Amino acid sequence: MKYAFFLGCLIPAREPGYENSVRKIASELGIELEEMEGANCCAPFSIQSVDYISWLALAARNLCIAENMGLDILTLCNDCYESLLMTNTMLKEDKEIRNKVNEILADVGLEFKGKTNVKIFSDALYEDIGLEKVKNAIKEPFNGLRVAVQPGCHLTKPKRIHFAELAAAAALDDLVEATGAKSITYERKESCCGGPLRGVNDEVALHIAKQKLDGVKAAGADCIVTVCPFCYFELDMGQLEIKRHLNEEHNLPVLHFAELLRMAMGMKLEDWEVRAHRIPLTKILDMKEVK
Amino acid sequence: MSSLDAYFMREVANTPRGRGVLACIQCGRCTSSCLVARVVEEHNPRKLVEMIILGLRSEVLPGPLPWYCLSCFTCLDRCPQGGDVGETMFAIRNLAVREGNIPEGIAAQAQSLFETGRVVTPSRMALINREKYGLGKEPAVNVEAVQKILRKTSFDKLIYRGP
Numbered sequence: 001m002k003y004a005f006f007l008g009c010l011i012p013a014r015e016p017g018y019e020n021s022v023r024k025i026a027s028e029l030g031i032e033l034e035e036m037e038g039a040n041c042c043a044p045f046s047i048q049s050v051d052y053i054s055w056l057a058l059a060a061r062n063l064c065i066a067e068n069m070g071l072d073i074l075t076l077c078n079d080c081y082e083s084l085l086m087t088n089t090m091l092k093e094d095k096e097i098r099n100k101v102n103e104i105l106a107d108v109g110l111e112f113k114g115k116t117n118v119k120i121f122s123d124a125l126y127e128d129i130g131l132e133k134v135k136n137a138i139k140e141p142f143n144g145l146r147v148a149v150q151p152g153c154h155l156t157k158p159k160r161i162h163f164a165e166l167a168a169a170a171a172l173d174d175l176v177e178a179t180g181a182k183s184i185t186y187e188r189k190e191s192c193c194g195g196p197l198r199g200v201n202d203e204v205a206l207h208i209a210k211q212k213l214d215g216v217k218a219a220g221a222d223c224i225v226t227v228c229p230f231c232y233f234e235l236d237m238g239q240l241e242i243k244r245h246l247n248e249e250h251n252l253p254v255l256h257f258a259e260l261l262r263m264a265m266g267m268k269l270e271d272w273e274v275r276a277h278r279i280p281l282t283k284i285l286d287m288k289e290v291k
Numbered sequence: 292m293s294s295l296d297a298y299f300m301r302e303v304a305n306t307p308r309g310r311g312v313l314a315c316i317q318c319g320r321c322t323s324s325c326l327v328a329r330v331v332e333e334h335n336p337r338k339l340v341e342m343i344i345l346g347l348r349s350e351v352l353p354g355p356l357p358w359y360c361l362s363c364f365t366c367l368d369r370c371p372q373g374g375d376v377g378e379t380m381f382a383i384r385n386l387a388v389r390e391g392n393i394p395e396g397i398a399a400q401a402q403s404l405f406e407t408g409r410v411v412t413p414s415r416m417a418l419i420n421r422e423k424y425g426l427g428k429e430p431a432v433n434v435e436a437v438q439k440i441l442r443k444t445s446f447d448k449l450i451y452r453g454p
Contacts, residue, residue, distance in 0.1 A: 009411040
């Protein structure tokens with residue numbers, strides 16, 4: 001399998017460990033990641049809030065780059081996924097808006113033709129690589145680890161663009177369980193982490209993160225596993241802020257799903273990657289030592 | 292008593308992503324699905340659509356009301372009318388920005404996008420670390436192409452004017 005690799009903004013800027021884990025897993029499973037030369041930001045929520053047509057044109061520019069490479073896009077972020085998938089779906093379906101966007105793209109020598117598909121890491125693993133192959137790659141399973149999966153909103157919502165809404169969430173649960181861990185149910189599993197309001201209304205964002213963390217804690221999870229870098233940031237960093245501002249401690253380690261899978265595949269995290277977690281991973285790493 | 296704008300609903304409905312207001316039956320399922328509504332009394336998606344229908348333009352666009360929504364799209368999936376309240380929020384924000392109502396955090400991301408092609412830019416330390424960790428150079432953005440697109444859509448005029 002070969003993909004046009006869309007890194008987005010947040011991961012290279014703040015979470016290089018996530019990228020590193022994906023690259024290591026990819027090379028182990030025979031997935032080729034081709035860089036997208038000159039690609040821009042996906043144009044997330046904040047940009048869509050400012051101007052509709054600017055969003056579509058910027059997202060479409062990324063889609064065109066992948067089209068010209070003759071590859072499907074692989075994203076690692078729910079926000080990138082939502083923006084690119086929604087734009088791809090709309091431009092494929094609506095000729096009028098496609099023409100309007102193509103008029104803008106002509107200025108930069110591009111044309112949207114509708115020849116690429118947008119995938120997020122967990123879906124690509126599940127649909128293109130297959131659960132069996134992932135299971136066969138597990139060398140050090142996390143037996144007994146109780147994981148609260150945070151799918152994040154745009155892995156499954158809105159239904160209109162995610163034709164198999166429940167399937168995507170179930171696929172992620174299956175992938176997590178392939179590592180030997182147990183994906184537990186908890187209150188508000190499907191709900192938002194609060195992250196989109198960070199920088200717009202921090203207080204509200206923090207309260208919503210807290211409700212989520214309360215549910216995870218009550219269910220007795222050992223850790224949280226995310227697929228979206230914004231959920232990761234909000235739930236990891238958020239715990240320090242909740243401790244400071246709301247005087248409550250959850251102490252729940254947060255892992256990228258790619259980190260969990262990588263460790264289960266027998267590839268240790270580097271020191272710098274362990275240190276990047278604001279809630280220490282000690283409990284989980286100790287478990288790996290003892291096995 | 293605020294002034295009424297009889298054309299406000301049509302204005303929203305004609306904004307891209309705003310058509311949903313025409314389908315609203317005021318059932319309130321959006322509000323009961325909304326995480327923010329449980330934390331912030333002022334945020335009530337059903338009521339917001341009602342205000343649009345009533346023409347309360349001067350109460351909806353200038354204040355904080357357009358900016359509470361998480362865009363989690365729960366309401367959008369639950370609306371029995373396919374009314375797309377979560378989408379309508381984008382329409383209202385697009386209009387609010389044109390009235391000069393843009394939160395600092397959003398403006399900062401938009402300006403960063405225009406100047407660097409990214410909403411979040413890596414610090415110098417992050418760039419040095421990338422190379423140290425063996426991840427290579429960060430993929431470069433074609434900023435010229437980004438600016439060409441954003442000038443054509445007049446995005447720059449929206450984000451560089453003060454309130």
